Amino acid sequence: MRKPIIAGNWKMFKTVSEAAAFFADVKGKAEIDGVEAVICAPFTTLPALVEAAKGTTIAIGAQNLHFEDNGAFTGEISGVMLKDLGVQYVIIGHSERRAYFAESDEIVNKKVHAAFKHGLTPIVCVGEKLEEREADQTKDVCKVQTEAAFQGISAAQAVQVVIAYEPIWAIGTGKSSTSADAEDVIAYIRSVVAGLYDAATAEAVRIQYGGSVKPNNVAEYLGQPNIDGALVGGASLEAASFIQLVEGAK
Numbered sequence: 001m002r003k004p005i006i007a008g009n010w011k012m013f014k015t016v017s018e019a020a021a022f023f024a025d026v027k028g029k030a031e032i033d034g035v036e037a038v039i040c041a042p043f044t045t046l047p048a049l050v051e052a053a054k055g056t057t058i059a060i061g062a063q064n065l066h067f068e069d070n071g072a073f074t075g076e077i078s079g080v081m082l083k084d085l086g087v088q089y090v091i092i093g094h095s096e097r098r099a100y101f102a103e104s105d106e107i108v109n110k111k112v113h114a115a116f117k118h119g120l121t122p123i124v125c126v127g128e129k130l131e132e133r134e135a136d137q138t139k140d141v142c143k144v145q146t147e148a149a150f151q152g153i154s155a156a157q158a159v160q161v162v163i164a165y166e167p168i169w170a171i172g173t174g175k176s177s178t179s180a181d182a183e184d185v186i187a188y189i190r191s192v193v194a195g196l197y198d199a200a201t202a203e204a205v206r207i208q209y210g211g212s213v214k215p216n217n218v219a220e221y222l223g224q225p226n227i228d229g230a231l232v233g234g235a236s237l238e239a240a241s242f243i244q245l246v247e248g249a250k
Ligand SMILES: O=C(CO)COP(=O)(O)O
Pocket: 009, 094, 166, 170, 171, 172, 173, 174, 210, 211, 212, 213, 231, 232, 233, 234, 235
């Protein structure tokens, strides 16, 4: 049985005091048996959040890492540093990083390796652009991105990966994919993982949908057989909404 996982991706939002206030509001309430709740927050807020999350079931994640452990990479943060803080998850290859920071499939793969090297669980994002969807290339794009991300990753590691299928045209637009369309692509991504490994590995991997997920549509996505959770941007920023998202995944 795959445990549902709701991950908030705060993107570039919240100061330390705002993050602390949010956590105080969700503590106890976003802790629901049978659902994993994760908050992926800006680097500056991670020490306070990790501290606040001690003794709770809420996990804390970063939104990026560099693939090297250390070195002359001005402005970057490594897996060593995240592990040292007590961070558990890291988002890798979000479409905003691919688009604005030139992250290639090869870099994404290096980052997945770096995450495992330091005991961090990667949330690997894949998904198509609007023009790719319109050209009927959605599945091809997801296949290429998924296969590249898993290069050199063992089956024992692969079962720990969380994949987030985020159609780019659905991010922050209010235009979410229908649950049937998301299910269709996610089932396909699972078959790609089966092709790389085997059926049992593919059955174990958790695959989230992301893109304009809200408290009022989360249950519909989670009701699909292959959708194991959601990666949520805007609706994860308010405590009340985040709690409803976690409740909706029950
Ligand atoms: O990019 C996303 C999560 O990583 C989705 O963002 P929204 O939920 O704001 O559409």
